[in-house]
Structures are given as structure tokens and as C-alpha cells.
Amino acid sequence: xxxxxxxxxxxxxxxxxxxxxxxxxxxxxxxxxxxxxxxxxxxxxxxxxxxxxxxxxxxxxxxxxxxxxxxxxxxxxxxxxxxxxxxxxxxxxxxxxxxxxxxxxxxxxxxxxxxxxxxxxxxxxxxxxxxxxxxxxxxxxxxxxxxxxxxxxxxxxxxxxxxxxxxxxxxxxxxxxxxxxxxxxxxxxxxxxxxxxxxxxxxxxxxxxxxxxxxxxxxxxxxxxxxxxxxxxxxxxxxxxxxxxxxxxxxxxxxxxxxxxxxxxxxxxxxxxxxxxxxxxxxxxxxxxxxxxxxxxxxxxxxxxxxxxxxxxxxxxxxxxxxxxxxxxxxxxxxxxxxxxxxxxxxxxxxxxxx
Ligand SMILES: [Fe+2]
Ligand SMILES: [Fe+2]
Numbered sequence: 001x002x003x004x005x006x007x008x009x010x011x012x013x014x015x016x017x018x019x020x021x022x023x024x025x026x027x028x029x030x031x032x033x034x035x036x037x038x039x040x041x042x043x044x045x046x047x048x049x050x051x052x053x054x055x056x057x058x059x060x061x062x063x064x065x066x067x068x069x070x071x072x073x074x075x076x077x078x079x080x081x082x083x084x085x086x087x088x089x090x091x092x093x094x095x096x097x098x099x100x101x102x103x104x105x106x107x108x109x110x111x112x113x114x115x116x117x118x119x120x121x122x123x124x125x126x127x128x129x130x131x132x133x134x135x136x137x138x139x140x141x142x143x144x145x146x147x148x149x150x151x152x153x154x155x156x157x158x159x160x161x162x163x164x165x166x167x168x169x170x171x172x173x174x175x176x177x178x179x180x181x182x183x184x185x186x187x188x189x190x191x192x193x194x195x196x197x198x199x200x201x202x203x204x205x206x207x208x209x210x211x212x213x214x215x216x217x218x219x220x221x222x223x224x225x226x227x228x229x230x231x232x233x234x235x236x237x238x239x240x241x242x243x244x245x246x247x248x249x250x251x252x253x254x255x256x257x258x259x260x261x262x263x264x265x266x267x268x269x270x271x272x273x274x275x276x277x278x279x280x281x282x283x284x285x286x287x288x289x290x291x292x293x294x295x296x297x298x299x300x301x302x303x304x305x306x307x308x309x310x311x312x313x314x315x316x317x318x319x320x321x322x323x324x325x326x327x328x329x330x331x332x333x334x335x336x337x338x339x340x341x342x343x344x345x346x347x348x349x350x351x352x353x354x355x
Contacts, residue, residue, distance in 0.1 A: 003030040005120040006049070010034075010041035010066070011056035011082070020054065020082065020107065027113045029120075038066045045073050051123040052100075052116065057083040057091065067097045076126035078119045082107070169267050173220070176262070180224050186237060193310060198222035200306035203351040204344060205299075214270075218299045221274035225303055228258030228275070238317050252287045255279050274299040278307060281339045293341075301341040305332060305348050308339070325352075 007029050011017040014036070021032045033050075035041040038060040045053065053070060057063050063081070070077050081102040083091050091102045100122065101115050185191045201222050205215045229237060232254060236247045243251065259276035262268050277291060277300035284292035286304075296304075312328040315321065323331065329352055336345040 003028055005029045005051040005116065005123075007032045007052045007054065007116070008035065008041060008044055008050040009054045009056075010036075010038060010059055011054070012036050012059040013056060016056065016105075023107065023109060023112055024054075024116065026109075027116045029116060038069075041066070042069055042073065045070055045077070049074070051078065051120045053077055053079045055079060055081055057081050057087055057094075064094060064097055067094065067099060071098065076123065076130055078123045078126070080115055080119060172265060172267075176227070176265075177223055179230070180227050183226060183229050186229075186234065190314065190316070193314065194223050194226060196310045196314075197225065197303065197306045200310060200348075200351075200355060201299075201302045203355060204302050204306065204347045207347045207351050208302075210298075214299065217270040218274065218302065220268065221271045221278070221299060222303055222306070224258065224262065224271065225275050225278050225307065226254060226258065227261055228254035228256065230261070231257040240317050242318075252279070256288045270299075273297055274303060276300075278303040280304070282341045283338045286339070296341075301344050305340050305344050308332065308335075309348070309352075 007024055009017060009020060009024070009032055011020065011034065017034045017036075021034055024032050033044055033048075035044050036059075041053070041055070041059075044050075055063060055066060060066065067079060070079065079099040081091055081094060081099055082105065083102060084105050088104075095102070100119055103112060103115065180194055181191075184193045198219050201218055202215060205218055210218070232250050236243065236250050239247065255276050255278055259272045262272050262275065274297055276288070277296050280286040280289065280291040280296040280300060281304075282293060282296070282301065284290050286296075309328055309332055312323040312331060313325065329349070332340065332345055332348060336342045
């Protein structure tokens with residue numbers, strides 16, 4: 001006969017142990033180990049694995065404690081309680097602790113066989129399930145570890161990229177600024193024009209309590225506002241006599257040319273539109289688009305006042321002696337509401353004495 005399963009029997013009644021062991025072996029079980037005390041039974045389970053554990057109720061004082069100790073050693077332990085007639089109620093209480101089945105004395109041999117067969121199969125299933133769960137847990141842990149590694153690598157790469165981007169941005173800005181300064185310097189009268197415009201515009205913006213981020217964009221726009229003059233010939237740019245209509249047409253292109261040069265640099269997003277609009281007039285008579293009033297960006301309206309004042313206060317190829325401060329201020333006031341936004345002129349008048 002083919003045998004199966006290993007069984008542990010914890011029973012303090014020697015003659016009953018012999019009888020039960022024999023009946024179990026007759027059911028086709030490979031081996032039965034008998035232990036006379038709870039402690040011996042626990043030790044046995046710790047040292048070997050069993051498909052089923054039979055416990056005679058009341059072998060030692062507390063069977064429920066024995067059950068929980070056995071579960072601690074092997075959570076998949078399948079337990080069957082052997083009890084005397086009259087102990088049914090006590091056994092009923094034990095069922096909640098996770099025992100598999102219970103058999104009363106005298107033992108029904110057919111039922112014993114049935115319990116052993118089913119119990120051994122159940123234990124095999126529980127073991128397979130545990131192995132599967134353990135495998136799943138390990139794969140999850142390994143996946144989690146890989147995820148963490150990946151996240152760390154992405155984080156490092158992102159940090160490096162942001163640093164690179166920041167470096168690139170700084171280098172770009174420096175290059176463009178040098179270019180803008182070179183354009184200012186083409187006409188020796190205007191070598192610090194852009195920086196001076198920035199200083200005045202920032203004073204106005206601070207007076208108007210603009211947010212720091214907008215002021216920074218305004219500063220960059222001022223530093224680059226005449227970049228488009230790169231596309232205008234010296235013969236026009238440095239001309240000392242009055243410009244012809246055709247030459248004026250060339251000059252009027254510089255805000256658009258500047259914006260087009262800078263447009264591909266996405267980090268200068270806000271700056272580009274300010275440059276494009278820095279010669280628009282409040283009444284719509286400016287260039288290149290003839291925008292009017294609040295349709296012109298606030299920053300561009302500020303640059304326009306700062307630019308005009310700075311130009312009047314400097315010597316130019318066409319006007320060797322600059323206007324006095326009073327004359328220039330008067331000119332700005334005279335054009336308030338037409339060329340300039342009156343609100344910006346008011347702010348300018350508040351700060352002009354501190355420039
Ligand atoms: Fe300009
Ligand atoms: Fe300018």
C-alpha cells in the first residue's frame with residue numbers, strides 16, 4: 001500500500017496512544033510520532049514538519065495555549081482534537097482557534113481515515129500557498145528595490161539636468177548680454193544705454209510694487225531691448241542728419257528683429273514680448289503693431305518711458321548736447337496720455353529725483 005503523510009500525536013494516555021497510532025497507520029500514513037506532553041509535542045514540531053497534529057484534549061492543563069503555541073511554530077499546522085464524550089462544549093470553544101476538526105472517543109475509524117486524507121491534502125495546499133505567497137512577497141520586494149533604485153537614478157539625472165540647464169541658461173544670458181552691450185557700443189554715445197534704461201525701469205517698477213519675478217523679467221528685457229538694432233546698418237544707426245522715411249522704416253523693425261532673435265530661447269518667454277512692444281505708444285501711434293492702452297504690456301509701457309528719458313538725457317549722434325533733466329522731464333510730461341501711459345509717467349515723476 002502506498003503511504004502518505006507524517007503525523008504527530010500529543011497524548012498523555014499511553015494505551016490510547018498505542019491504539020490511535022495503530023488506527024492512523026492503518027489509514028496508510030507513513031509515520032506517526034507520539035509525544036506524552038505538550039512541551040514534548042512543541043519540541044517535536046519545532047524539529048520536524050508534520051502534515052497533521054492530533055491532540056488529546058486536556059493532555060496538559062491548557063489545550064488552547066498549546067494550540068496557539070503550535071500555530072506560532074507552524075502557522076499552517078493542521079490540528080485535530082481527540083476528546084471524550086461530555087467534553088463537546090469545551091471543544092466547541094476551541095474551534096474558533098483554528099483547529100481543523102475534532103473526533104470523539106470511541107473513534108469512528110471511517111471518519112478518522114476521512115479526516116486524515118483531507119487533512120494531509122489541506123496541509124499540502126497550505127504549504128503550496130505559503131510558498132507562492134513568499135515568492136510573491138520576494139518578487140514584490142525586489143520590484144520595490146528596483147523601483148527605488150530607478151527613482152534615485154531619475155532624481156540624480158534630473159538634478160544634473162537642472163544644473164546643466166541652469167549653467168546653459170547663465171551662459172546664454174551672458175552671451176546675449178555681451179551682444180546687447182556690443183550693440184550699444186556701436187554708437188559710442190550709447191554704450192551704457194541698456195543698463196541705464198534698466199535702472200530707471202526697475203525704479204518705476206519698484207514704486208509700483210511689481211512682484212520680484214516680474215521685475216527680474218523687466219530687467220532682462222531692458223538689458224536686451226535694442227538687440228534688434230544688430231540688423232540695422234551703421235549708416236542709418238549713426239546718421240547725424242534727419243532720417244529718410246525709408247531709413248525710419250528700417251529703425252522701426254528693431255523691436256521685431258530683437259524678439260525674433262530671442263524667441264527660440266524658451267526661458268526668455270516673458271522677456272520677448274516686452275522687447276517686441278517697447279516702442280508702442282499709449283495712444284496707438286507707436287510701432288511695430290500700433291497697440292493701444294492696456295493692450296500694451298505694463299512692462300513695455302515702463303520700458304518706453306525709461307528708454308525715452310534715458311535717450312533724451314544722453315548725447316546722441318544727431319544731438320551732441322543732451323537735454324537737461326528739467327527739459328527731459330517736461331518732455332515726458334508733455335507726452336503723458338499720448339505717447340506714454342499717464343500712470344507710468346506719474347510713477348516716473350515720483351522717482352526721477354532719486355535717479
Ligand atoms: Fe528701442
Ligand atoms: Fe533704447
